[in-house]
Amino acid sequence: MDVYRASKSRSQNRKGWYVTFRHPLRKDATGKVGLKVRRGLGTADDQEADLLVKQMNELLLDDTLWSIHAKSRARSLYDERVIAAFYEDLEPMQMTDLKAVRERELPYPRREEDYNQIRFTGGHERYEGLRQLLGLADEPFLQSNAIHAPHYELEWIACDSPTYEAVVTFLPFEKTKAYMEECVIKAAISYACDGGDHELARHFLQHEHEPFALRQLIGTTPAFYVTRFTATQPNVSVNEQVQEYIEIIRSQALQVRERLMETHDFTEKQFTYPTDDVLLAFEETWRGEIEFTLLIDALMEEVEKRFHSLPQGRWTYTSEEWPECWRFQAKDPNVTLRILSILTSQDESKCGKLLTPLVEGIRVRGSFSGRKGIFTVGPEKTDRVLSTNTMKGIDQSHTLVWVQETKRDSYDHMLPTLRYLISTGQIEKLHLCMHGDESEEWQRHAGQALEILLNDVKRELGWTAYSQAERQILRNSLYFSVEEVYERTIHTIEEYELLSVHPIYTNMMLSLIVKDACDAFYQKLETQDGLREKALCRRFAELGEDEYGGMKPQALMFTTLTETFYRSFFTQPSGWSHEDLTNDKREKAIAAICMHFSKALRTYLQANVCHQQIAEWQGAYGRNGKNANKKRAQDLNGIFEEVLPSSHRLIDQPKCVKHLYGLMKEAIESSGGILLS
Template structure:
C-alpha cells in the first residue's frame, strides 16, 4: 500500500516563524500506530522559503528508501536542505547528541599530563556536596550564588569547574528540541491524569513540576498562585539561605506569566474532562470502578487525550513559549540548530560579576526569577576561571565535577546510574560526601559497593560535612569524629560484607580510615574552624594523580567459576524486577505503579535517558559488576610473586577495565537491541494493558538477560558468551600491559 505521509506549512499564531506539521513514518504515536504527529519550526518567516522546505520534506516522505538512520548519508548526498535533514532524522537517531563533547570542543579540560587532578563529587541530596564545591571555588552566596544550593533537589545536571588563571568562561549545553518536547509531554500528560480526578490547583502543580522534581516548568514559565493563597511562612528566616537579589521583574510581567499558565492549564483541564466523559459513557462511572478497572480507565483517558490534535497543539504552544525564553539572555553567544533551537551557549569575560549574574539564567533556582530561568533546559555546565578558596594562597590545579544527588528520585533501586559509573575511570579522586548529622543509609552503601566493585577504592575519599551540627551528651571532642566514622564502618562491615570478600572489606576499611575528612560550617563564606581539614583535603586531592607501579605478577582464573558468577548476576537482576512488575513477591521490593512502568517503557522506546527513577540498565550493570568483582577477587593462583598491595593494584586495574566493557554491554542489551520490544510495551492502551505491558517487559528481560540453567538455551548461551568475552578481553588487555612492563 502506498504511503500517505504528507507535510504542510502551518501558521504559528503570535509567533514570527512558520512551522511544518506532518506524521513521522518512523515514530509511533501513543496508540502504537505508525506516524506520530510532529510539529517543528522551520526557522523562517518567509512563506515561499517555507514551502520550498516542506516540498523537500515531502520528497523524503514519498521515498521509503530514505526512511532509516542509515539513509542519512544518502539524504545529505542528494542535497536536501540541512533544516529538512534535521527535522526528519534528528528524532530517530539511536543516541542523543553528546553534550559533553560539545562542552569539550569549546572549553576543553586541561590535559591529564599537565598536573591537574580531576575530582568527582557524589552524595545524597542535602549532604553538602555543592557547598563543598563552593568552598573549593571560593564562591560566595551573596556575590556569586553558584553553584546553586538548596535543602531539596537542586543539581540535576553535571557542573564541571576548571580552576585556572585568566578570564571567566562558561559553556552551557541544552536539551534538544525533541528532548524538550518529550519533557513537556510528560508534564502535560501528568496534568491530564491529575485533572481527570482532582482540582484545578493540583492540576497546575503537576503541570509545572514533575514528581521527580527534575524538570520544573515553573522555573521557565512562572509559578501558579491563586489569589487567595497565603504565601507567608511562619518559620521564614530572612538571614537564611542564599542572597536573593531584586531581579527587576515587574508585577505586570508576573501577571502575564500567570495568565498564560492559567490558559494552558484550562486547556489541559478541558481536554482531560472531555475524554473522561467519553470513557465513562462507554465503561461507567470512574469513581465506582474496581481498582484494576479504574487504572485501565485512567490509562485509556490519558492515552486518548494524548492522541488528540489539541494535545499536540498544547505541547507545541508551550514549546514555542519556551523557545522565546532563550531570548532573555543577551550576552554570550548561542550555537543553534538549523531550525533555530539552541544547542549550546558560550561566554568569555573578565568581569566576574557579569559572569555569575548571567549564569543564574542557566543554573538559578531563586523564586524571584521563576518565569525567567532556563535551568530545566540545561543538561550540563562547564566553567573555567581563577577560582581560589579563601583558605588557599594559590589557585589549585583542579577540575571538579559536581553531579546529581544519589537517590535524587525516590528510587525503586539505589543502584548508581550507569552514566555515573562510566565516569569513574575518567577522574583521579571520587569524594563521597555525607552529612554527619544524618545516619548513612542504603544508598551510601550502594555507592561504596559500586566504587569497590569497579576497582576504584584507592580513588575514594569520604568527606563528612555538618560536623558543627553533630550534638549529643555523649558526643564531645573526638567522640563526634568516632561517631561519624563508626557510622561508615557499620555500612562497610555489614552492608558491603554481604557482597565482597572479607580481605577486601579489611582493605576498604583501612583505606577509608586514612582518607576521611571532617568538615563543618562549609555553608559559610569563611569557615575558619574547617580550614585545617579543608587544606588537608586539598593536599590529598592535589596528589591524587595515579602513579604507575611496576607489576611482576598476574592472577590466573578458572573461567568455569565465571559462569556461576554470571548466573548469580542474572538472578540478582531478574528476581527484584519480577517483584517490581508484580509477577513475584519479595519482602523488600514493592510493585511499581502502572504509571511508572509505562513512563519507563516510553523512555526506552524513544531512546531517552533523562535519569528516570526506574533504570534497568543501571540495575544490570551493578549486578554484573558485583558478581564479576567477586570472581576477580578470587584467582586460583598467581603467575609470579607479589605483595598484597601489588596484587590489590592489579585486580583493581582489571575491575576498572571490565566495568567500562560491562557498561557498554548493559546499554546494548537492555536499551539498544530490544528497542522495538520497548515500543510494543509502551504502545498498549485500554483494558488489560497493565498486564500486557508488564508481561512484555518481563519478556524483554527474559530474552536479553536470561538466567542460565543446565538446559540448553540459545539466548542464555549468547548472554554467557557476551559477558564472558568482555571479562576475558579485559583480563587479556591488562595481562598485555604487564607483559610489556616485564619486557622493559
Template sequence: MSTYQASKTRTQRAGWSVIFRHPAVVNPDTGKPGKRMRYGLGTRDDDEAEILVVALNAMLADERWWSASARAEASGRFPDRVVDIFFGPMTAEARDTRARREELLPLPSANEGYRTVLLLGTTGAGKTTVLRQLIGTDPETERFPTTATGRTTIADTEVIIGEGDYSAAVTFFSLDEVTAHLQDCVLQAALASHRGEDRSEIRRTLLQHRDERFRFNYVLGNGAPADNDASESVSGLLANTSFASRGAAADKGMPELGELSLDETNQLIDEVVDRVIAISDTAVARIEADLGSVLTDEDQLVRSELVEEGLDEYLRDDDDVHRLTDALVDEMRRRFDLIGNIGELRRNRQSWPTSWVWSTGDRAEFIRQLRRFTSNSKIGFGRLLTPLVDGVRVRGPFRPAWHEGDTPRLVIIDTEGLGHTVDSASSISTKFTRLIAEADAVTLVDSSKHPIQAAPTALLRSLARTGHGAKLHICFTHFDAVTGDNLPTPADRALHVVKACDGVLARIGQDLGVFAERPLRARVRDASFFLADCHRKLNADDDELTVAEFRRLLESLQRSGDRPTLAETRPVYDRTNLVVAIRDAVEGFHRHWRAILGLTTSNEVDKAHWASIKALSRRFAVMNQDEYRNLQPVADLQAWLQDQVWLMIQSPVTWTAGDPSVDEKQAMYDELANRLSERVLALAHERIFAQRSREWNHA
C-alpha cells in the same frame, strides 16, 4: 496505506511553522511510522510558507522520497528548507552533550598536572556547598553554583580551575526531551483534574514535573493567580494551613535576565489549564463509556487504574495535547531571546538551542550572566533557563581566600544527588558508574547528622566491587550539628561520626569479601574530612578547624589518581567458576526484577506501581534513558554481574610466580575489577537496551 499531510501554523509572535506526521520516522508512542514533526519554515510571508507546504506535501505523497538515499535527488527538485525538514529527522542527531561541551571548552588532561574530582552525595547533603568552598565563590554576593534545601543540581556542573579569562560552555536538553517532559506534565495535570484538584493545583502540576527535575515554572513563571487563589505559590496542598494567606508576590529583580512581560504567558497558561480540564473530562467520559459495566463497584481501584492508563494512552497522541505543548515550547523559545548578543548561542536544524559559549575577564559580570542558566531564585521565575540546561562547564581563576600556595590544578564535577534509595544494596546510576571510572578522586559528601545511610552505602559497594575504593574521599558536612554531653571535643565528635561507618563496612566485607572492605576502611581512616558552617564564607582565623580540613582535602585531591605498580605474578582462574558466577548473577537479577514487576513476591523488594513501569518503558523507548527514579535495570544487571565477578576475582586457583603480598593482591584485584567493570556495563547496556529497542517501544 496512511495518507500523510502537512499543514502550516503560526504563533502570535513567530513566523510560519509546519506540522506533519513523518512516514519514515517511528512514532515512539505507537512503535509505528508517523512521528509528529514541527519545524519552523523560516519565513513570515504567507505565500512563501504556502509554497513550502505544497512542496512538502508532494514529498509526503510519493514513497520514492521516503528513504534517506533519495536526498540527493530531492535536493535538485524541492526547496532546500523542505529537503532539510523532510530528510533531517531520518538521520539521528548527536545527543552527547558532554562531547559537545568538550568541543567548546576542553577539559585539561592528567598530562597537564590536573586531577578530576567527582562530587557525589545524597540530595541535600551539601555537595554544591562544598564546591562553592573549593572554588571560592561568595555565598552571599555570587551564589554560584546554586544551592537550596532540596534537590537543586540537575545539570552537570564542571569547574576547571585555571588561569586566564573566565569561560563558559552551556548545553541544553534536546527539544524531544523537553517536549516529552512537557507532555508528562500535561498528563499529570489532566489526572489532577480527574481527581478533582482545584485550579491552582492543576496549574502547579502543569508547570512542575513530578520528578522535580523539570520545573518549567522557572522558565514560564507560576501563572497569574486567580482572585480566589491565596497565593501563586500556595496550592491546594496548603489551603488549610497558616501559609494560605501569606503569599507574597516576587518583586522584579535580577536585571541581568532582561525585561519580559509575563501577561501573554500567564494568559497562555490559563488557556492551557482550561484545555487540560476540558480534554480530561472528554477523555475520561469516553474511557468510562468503553469500560461500561464490565467492572463492578467492588473493582473501583482497578477501574481507577484503568482510567489513568487509558487517559495516558488517549493524551499521548492527541492533537490538542500536541498543540498545547507546542504553545508552551514557543514560550520557552522566547526566553533565549533575552540572552541578546552576549556570547554565542548555537541552534540545531529545528532552531532549538544546543549550546551557549562566552568568555570575559570580568568575574562579576561572568557570574551574573551564568545566573540565567543556573539560578533558582523566585524573583527570576519567568525568565530563567535553568530547567532546560543539562550541563554547565566553566573555567577561570577560581580559588578560595583561605587557600595557600599555587592555584590547585583541579577539574571538579558536581552532578545531581544520589537520591534516597530504600535498599542499601541498590545499584547506582550508570551515569555515575561511568563518571567514577573517569575520575581520579570520588568525594562522597554526606551529612554528619545521619552518616552513611542507604544511598551512600550503595555508592561504597559500587566503589568496592569495581576496584575504585582507593579513590574515595568522604566530606562529613554539618559537623557543627553534632553535639552532646558525651562529645565535648572535636575529636570526640569526629570519632562518633566515623563509627557510624563500621557496621556498613563490615556488611560490605561480609557480602563482597575482605578485599572489598579493606580499601574502604583505609580511606575512611585517612581521607575523612569534617566540615562545619560550610554555608558561609570561611575565615582562616575564625574557622580554623574547618579551614584546616578543607586545606587537607585539597592536598589529598591533588595527590589522587596514581595507581600502584602491579606485581609480576598473575592470578590464574578456573573458567568454570566464571560460568557459575555469571549464572548466579543472572538468576539473582531475574528474581529481583520479577519481584519489582509483581510476578513474584519478595520481602526485600517492593513491587513497582504500573505507572512507574510504564514511565521506565517510555524512558527507554522515547528519551534514550536507561532508568526512571530507582528503577535501573541496566545498572542492576551490571551490579549483579560485577558482585559475582568480584567474588570470583578474589579466589584464583593459583598464581603464576608465587603468592604476592596482601597489598599486591589488592592492587591486582582492583585492576582486574576496573577493566572488567567497563565491559560488564557495556554488556548490560547492550543486552537490556540496545538489543531490545523494539520491545521497549512496544511496551
C-alpha cells in the same frame, strides 16, 4: 490515504525558518501514524524557505519515497535539507552527547598539563566542597539544600586565565517536549481521578519523577502550593495565562473521563481508585485529542521565549532549530557569576521568568582562588542503584571526594557509591571529607558510623571489600577539610600499572556465578505502574536514556553483574604466582581486573540493551489498546532475557555465559592474571 502537509515557522529568538509536518511513517505515543516533527531549514530567506516547504510537500505526496531505501532516489529530486528532515526520522534516534558539546566549545586541558579531575559527591553538602575550593561561599547558584539540589552537571576548570568563559547546554527539544507532555497527562489524570485543583496544579507545574519545574518557565498559581496538610493559599498572584492552561486541562480531563465511562464501561469507583487499564486508556485518549496537541505546541512556544532572557552570547542550534548551547566570556568574574545565577535561580518569586529547568550542564573556565584543577558536581541521587550517568562521572574523574556532615546519624546513603567503587576497582579514588562540627566527640561519632558502614560492605561484598574500604577510608583518606584533600591529591594523577602479581583462576564455577547474577537481577527488578513503564520505554526508544522514575534496568544489570563477579569470582582466585604477597598487592591486582571487566561490561550492555534492541523498545512504547500493559511487560521481559536470561532459561541461551566468559577472560589476561580453562 491521509494527506500530509508541511508548513514553515520561525523560532522565537531566531531569524531562520523551520518546517513542521506530520510524518507518514512515524507513530506517536498513541500508536497512530503521523508523529509531528520539527526540523530547521537552515535559511532566513522567505523565498528559499517556501521552496523547501514546497519540496517537502511533494515528497509527502509521493508514497513511493516513504522508505529509507528510497533515500538515494529522493536525493536526486530534492534539496539535502529536505532529505535530512524527512529521512532522519526513519532511523533510530541518537541523542546528542551534551558533555561532548561542552567539550567542543570549551575543552578540558590536556592530560599532560597535569590537571587533576576532582568530582564532589554525597548529599547536597557536595556543593560545600566546591565552594570552599573556589572561594565562592556566597554565590547563590552554588547554594544547595535537600529540597532544591541542582539537576544539572557543573564543571569548573580552574586555571590561570585572563578571561572568564562559560558554556551552557540545554535540554534537547524532544526531551523538553516529553517532560511537558508527561506533566500535562499526569495533571489531567489526577483531576479526572478526583484529585482536585491543587493536584492538577501540582502535577502540571512540577514533573512527578523528574527535576523539571514547569512553573519556573511559565509561571505559577496559588493552587500549586496547597497541600493536604494546609488548605490556605499563599500570597502568590494568579498568572492568567497559566490559569488558561489549567482550564483547558480541567475541561478536557472531564470530557475524556466521560467518554471512557461510555466506551470502556469504566465506573466512578475505577476513577477514584484507578488501575493501569484506566490510566493507560486515559493517556491514549487524551493524547489523541487535538486540544492536547495544540496545548503542547502553545507551551513549547511559550517556553522557547525564556531563552530571550540571556544577554548577548554565541548560540548553536540543533536540527529542530532549538538552542543546543550558549557560550559567553567576560573579563570580570562577577559578571560571569551574576549570569550563572540568572541561569540557575530557584527563586519562587521569579517563577515564569526563569530558564533553570532547561539547563542541562554548565562548564566554566577561569581563575579562582589561585588553584588549578577540574572540579565537577553532578545531579546525583542517593538511590540504591547509581544511575549510568553518575557511574560515568565517577569513571572519568581522577579523585572522588565524598563530602559528609559529621552530625548525620547514619552514613548508609554512602553504600551504593562505596559498593560501585569497590566492585569496579576504583576504591583508591575515594577521599572522605567530613563537614561541620570537628570536635573530638563528633569525630568519634563519625568513626563509629563509618565502622557500621564498613560492616554493611563486608556483608554484601565480602571480607576483601571490607579490607579495601577500611584501608582507603579510615587509614588513608579521612579529612576534615577539602583543602587537605586538594593538597593530598593535586599531584597524584596515576595510570594503573600492570603488576608483576598474577592471580590464577579456573572457570569451573562460571555457570553458577552467572545463575546467581540472573537470580539477583530479577529479584531486584521491581514492577511499576503502567504509565511509568511506558515512559521508561520512551526513554530507550526515543530519548537516548536508560532510566525513568527510579527504574534503572541497565544500571541494575551492570551493578548486579559487577558485584556478583567481584564477590564470587574475582576475589576468590584459585592461587597466586607468588605466595609471599601482601594483602595490598593482592587487592591492587584484583582491582585492576575489576576495572577492565567493568569497562568492557558497560560497553557490552550499552550495545545489547539499548542499541541492538531499539526496535523492541519502540515496539514496547507503541503498545496501545486492550491488554497493552500486559503485552508491554512481556516486551520488557523479552528485552532483558535477551541479554541476561532468567536462571531457568540459561540452559537454552548459552550465548549469555559465552559472552560473559569472553569479557571475564579478556579482563583477567589483560591485567596480568591467568585463567585456566
